[in-house]
Amino acid sequence: MSETTDQPVVETPDGAGKPDMIVLEGVEKIYPGSTQPAVSQLDLSIPQGEIVMLIGPSGCGKTTTLKMINRLIEPTSGRILLDGKDVTHVNGDQLRREIGYVIQQGGLFPHFSIADNIGVVPKMLGWDKQRIRQRADELLHLVGLEPSTFRDRYPRQLSGGQQQRVGVARALAADPPVMLMDEPFGAIDPITRDRLQDEFLEIQRTVGKTIAFVTHDLQEAVKLGDKIAVFATGRLEQYDDPDTVLTRPANDFVSDFVGGGAAVRRLSLLELAHLELHPIETDEAGAGGAAGRNGTAVAEVDGSGKPVSWRHLPGGDATGVPLVTVPISGTVYDAVDVMLDSSASLVAVVDEEGRAQGVLHWNDLVGGLRTRERDA
Amino acid sequence: MNFLDYLASNSQQILFLTQAHFLVVLIAVGIGSAISVALGLAVSTGEPDPRRFSLDWFATGIREGGLVFTAALLTVPSLALFALFLPITGLGVTTAIIVLTIYTLYTVLRNTVAGLTTVDRAILESARGLGYGRLRRLLTIQLPLAWPVILNGIRVTTLISISIAVVGAVVQGPGLGILLLNGISRIGAANSFYQVLAGTLLCLVVAAVFEIFFAIVQRLTIPRGIRV
Amino acid sequence: MSTATTETVDAQAEAAVEEGEKREQTRLAALWSQHYDLVILPAIIVLLLVFLFLYVGTRQLDTIEQRVLAPANVGGLLWQQILLAGASTVLVLLIAVPLGIALSRRGARRVQGPVLAVGGFAQALPPFGVLLLMAFWLDFGFTTAVVGLTIAALLPVLRNTVVGLQQVDQSLIEAARGMGMTSRQTLFRVEIPLAVPVIVAGLRVALVLNVGTATLASYIGAGGLGELVQQALRLNRINVLLVAGGIIAALALLIDWLAGVVERIVVARSG
Numbered sequence: 060m061s062e063t064t065d066q067p068v069v070e071t072p073d074g075a076g077k078p079d080m081i082v083l084e085g086v087e088k089i090y091p092g093s094t095q096p097a098v099s100q101l102d103l104s105i106p107q108g109e110i111v112m113l114i115g116p117s118g119c120g121k122t123t124t125l126k127m128i129n130r131l132i133e134p135t136s137g138r139i140l141l142d143g144k145d146v147t148h149v150n151g152d153q154l155r156r157e158i159g160y161v162i163q164q165g166g167l168f169p170h171f172s173i174a175d176n177i178g179v180v181p182k183m184l185g186w187d188k189q190r191i192r193q194r195a196d197e198l199l200h201l202v203g204l205e206p207s208t209f210r211d212r213y214p215r216q217l218s219g220g221q222q223q224r225v226g227v228a229r230a231l232a233a234d235p236p237v238m239l240m241d242e243p244f245g246a247i248d249p250i251t252r253d254r255l256q257d258e259f260l261e262i263q264r265t266v267g268k269t270i271a272f273v274t275h276d277l278q279e280a281v282k283l284g285d286k287i288a289v290f291a292t293g294r295l296e297q298y299d300d301p302d303t304v305l306t307r308p309a310n311d312f313v314s315d316f317v318g319g320g321a322a323v324r325r326l327s328l329l330e331l332a333h334l335e336l337h338p339i340e341t342d343e344a345g346a347g348g349a350a351g352r353n354g355t356a357v358a359e360v361d362g363s364g365k366p367v368s369w370r371h372l373p374g375g376d377a378t379g380v381p382l383v384t385v386p387i388s389g390t391v392y393d394a395v396d397v398m399l400d401s402s403a404s405l406v407a408v409v410d411e412e413g414r415a416q417g418v419l420h421w422n423d424l425v426g427g428l429r430t431r432e433r434d435a
Numbered sequence: 436m437n438f439l440d441y442l443a444s445n446s447q448q449i450l451f452l453t454q455a456h457f458l459v460v461l462i463a464v465g466i467g468s469a470i471s472v473a474l475g476l477a478v479s480t481g482e483p484d485p486r487r488f489s490l491d492w493f494a495t496g497i498r499e500g501g502l503v504f505t506a507a508l509l510t511v512p513s514l515a516l517f518a519l520f521l522p523i524t525g526l527g528v529t530t531a532i533i534v535l536t537i538y539t540l541y542t543v544l545r546n547t548v549a550g551l552t553t554v555d556r557a558i559l560e561s562a563r564g565l566g567y568g569r570l571r572r573l574l575t576i577q578l579p580l581a582w583p584v585i586l587n588g589i590r591v592t593t594l595i596s597i598s599i600a601v602v603g604a605v606v607q608g609p610g611l612g613i614l615l616l617n618g619i620s621r622i623g624a625a626n627s628f629y630q631v632l633a634g635t636l637l638c639l640v641v642a643a644v645f646e647i648f649f650a651i652v653q654r655l656t657i658p659r660g661i662r663v
Numbered sequence: 664m665s666t667a668t669t670e671t672v673d674a675q676a677e678a679a680v681e682e683g684e685k686r687e688q689t690r691l692a693a694l695w696s697q698h699y700d701l702v703i704l705p706a707i708i709v710l711l712l713v714f715l716f717l718y719v720g721t722r723q724l725d726t727i728e729q730r731v732l733a734p735a736n737v738g739g740l741l742w743q744q745i746l747l748a749g750a751s752t753v754l755v756l757l758i759a760v761p762l763g764i765a766l767s768r769r770g771a772r773r774v775q776g777p778v779l780a781v782g783g784f785a786q787a788l789p790p791f792g793v794l795l796l797m798a799f800w801l802d803f804g805f806t807t808a809v810v811g812l813t814i815a816a817l818l819p820v821l822r823n824t825v826v827g828l829q830q831v832d833q834s835l836i837e838a839a840r841g842m843g844m845t846s847r848q849t850l851f852r853v854e855i856p857l858a859v860p861v862i863v864a865g866l867r868v869a870l871v872l873n874v875g876t877a878t879l880a881s882y883i884g885a886g887g888l889g890e891l892v893q894q895a896l897r898l899n900r901i902n903v904l905l906v907a908g909g910i911i912a913a914l915a916l917l918i919d920w921l922a923g924v925v926e927r928i929v930v931a932r933s934g
């Protein structure tokens with residue numbers, strides 16, 4: 060996916076051109092003894108390799124929808140296609156071995172060691188011991204747990220966050236193309252959750268699964284999702300990329316659900332690394348010759364290459380403007396925060412070593428932001 | 436002659452009866468537990484779907500009915516059961532073992548059902564989500580997780596059986612009850628009190644042996660991940 | 664116009680009546696679905712007794728059997744059995760319940776563990792042996808039997824009470840203390856009312872144990888239905904044996920059932 064857009068709007072790449080991995084056609088679920096459908100006439104297509112976040116108020120049918128995909132719950136009517144194949148009537152157990160499944164409470168088997176937990180599906184698929192063991196170690200690595208420390212432990216000897224990672228590893232074990240995740244980070248403190256989310260995105264970058272992910276946290280949906288499906292009781296209200304859901308809610312329900320401040324919230328979606336920044340030049344302290352660079356900001360750097368003050372600003376006087384920096388791993392939200400904090404109208408974006416990479420102007424926020432190649 | 440002298444001079448008989456008592460209990464508990472655990476496994480389904488007729492209905496019926504029935508059996512005084520079985524199975528060890536076996540059923544069945552059905556729903560759901568079929572779920576998830584509860588049921592039923600087995604002497608079942616009946620029938624005669632005392636206290640010794648046995652079995656059979 | 668109104672009113676009234684009937688029906692259905700198991704035991708008892716009567720009715724009883732099975736004889740022994748079990752149960756409750764409550768007080772918490780452990784292990788101590796030992800210590804007869812029965816049932820009931828009280832919601836007690844109740848007030852207004860179901864469960868345990876052990880009281884000359892079994896064995900009369908076993912079983916089941924019903928009512932009352 061390499062598309063450069065030159066409109067002033069950030070675009071998440073949509074699924075155009077990619078085949079749909081999961082397709083729900085007119086799916087409906089009415090629980091026995093209930094008259095109201097828990098999910099009614101749902102049409103939803105999830106393109107291959109994308110993360111779709113199912114979000115909505117409690118009891119709106121997110122879990123039900125998810126579980127119908129792997130037939131933990133049988134739909135009352137409708138069709139479900141997986142990779143083009145109708146799975147509404149295949150053997151449920153077989154089907155589930157080919158779909159990764161992670162639930163909120165982890166659901167690790169307490170009497171299995173961590174390695175055995177991860178090896179559950181491969182074992183059922185008849186892999187040999189050696190291969191299962193290798194795979195477990197590989198996955199422990201992937202989710203950031205040292206295999207030699209963790210493989211022989213038991214679930215109760217792990218923290219909640221660690222158990223959650225093992226849950227994800229277990230779902231990935233047989234390398235299923237599709238993963239279903241039901242509030243996998245729900246029961247975890249905000250800081251750990253944030254880290255797990257980052258790691259999750261990192262993992263997804265390498266594995267590229269098709270993922271249906273239930274959450275009730277808008278922030279999480281916006282951060283992780285390629286698309287967001289907003290549910291009201293049993294109905295799909297909007298299915299769009301996060302940006303559209305935030306900026307152009309389809310109806311009152313969605314805009315209520317998204318709440319006020321959508322535009323501000325959107326800022327935290329925009330990663331600085333993905334923006335087209337204004338160029339910046341640097342000069343060693345004491346060196347002269349700032350003239351003739353009218354279009355480019357020039358910063359004076361110290362011995363280690365870190366910018367310390369502005370020498371020249373395009374179309375303005377550099378004196379008295381404080382030089383503030385923001386790491387390139389942050390979002391526009393962070394940049395705004397820094398600018399407001401120091402009353403600066405621009406901010407230097409720096410890399411991990413503190414070297415300047417570009418400049419973001421206050422005016423860019425209202426004038427429009429440009430993305431560059433997303434995977435750069 | 437004091438109690439210890441009595442024990443020493445009759446050690447052969449006492450040892451023999453103690454062993455017999457131990458064996459009768461072991462056999463009865465073994466048979467009873469096998470029946471109860473197997474039955475419990477067979478009938479521990481989920482709630483049956485109210486709209487559809489299925490085998491689950493039978494299972495639920497057998498489970499609930501079996502629990503009520505075996506619980507009722509447990510309240511029947513042992514003397515009555517021995518009396519009722521005597522005409523059918525005769526005097527001796529068979530009747531003793533059958534009656535004892537009947538008494539072991541309820542506790543083990545109850546604990547088996549309780550253990551199997553109280554396994555964390557999240558664990559069962561994720562097992563299902565990973566593609567575990569019903570039987571595999573039952574045998575590799577539910578049974579190991581329920582095992583501590585089941586084992587405790589067997590332990591408790593063993594303790595109860597030790598004290599009931601004494602009454603088996605009434606139908607000439609082997610065991611320490613023989614000391615009790617002998618003693619009371621010779622009341623006033625030499626050592627009759629010691630005989631009864633020995634019969635009563637040695638039940639506790641048998642119980643202690645079983646407790647050690649169960650402690651070892653527990654250590655060996657409860658999976659490491661759920662050992663407390 | 665007016666007729667139309669009346670019709671509507673009638674229809675409404677009818678609907679209301681139907682509604683009421685329906686509600687009554689659902690109430691009964693709910694009651695049934697909660698307590699249907701209570702019907703099973705009486706059914707078993709009735710079946711057992713019917714079977715016994717049919718069996719004995721078809722048999723030609725000899726004179727000895729007729730004498731032993733005479734209603735006066737059986738009735739007397741039955742009454743003795745009930746007295747034995749009743750008296751010892753009252754004694755057990757009088758001793759074990761207050762003791763259990765005392766053990767659940769804060770000061771006595773440390774002894775609880777040992778009591779529970781010993782109580783658990785003591786299940787292996789045969790009540791029969793305890794009963795016989797009492798006879799050596801006191802004498803043959805009713806009083807001795809009651810003492811023996813009481814002692815034999817004491818530990819199990821005590822253990823039951825302590826376990827039950829442990830399960831009484833600690834947060835409620837804390838809340839009561841938090842509202843400024845003294846520990847005395849907490850005991851009488853919160854803990855004991857909450858513990859009533861536990862006490863009733865103890866009653867049931869004691870009754871079942873004592874009815875069972877009381878059948879063995881005949882071995883120390885205290886009578887009771889065990890006498891029937893003993894006579895049958897001595898005289899080698901199978902018919903008597905079956906009747907004796909049947910009556911004892913029926914009595915025990917009936918008493919347990921009654922205790923169970925009381926337990927349900929009490930639990931339902933105390934919410």
Ligand SMILES: Nc1ncnc2c1ncn2[C@@H]1O[C@H](COP(=O)(O)OP(=O)(O)OP(=O)(O)O)[C@@H](O)[C@H]1O
Pocket residue numbers: 090091093097115116117118119120121122123124275
């Ligand atoms: N097994 C069931 N039987 C009957 N009704 C059910 C069952 N499971 C869920 N429901 C009902 O279906 C509706 C949707 O439930 P679902 O679990 O899908 O909600 P959810 O969106 O996942 O909510 P939450 O955010 O609270 O997890 C709810 O009204 C719920 O009460």
Ligand SMILES: [Mg+2]
Pocket residue numbers: 121122123
């Ligand atoms: Mg849910």
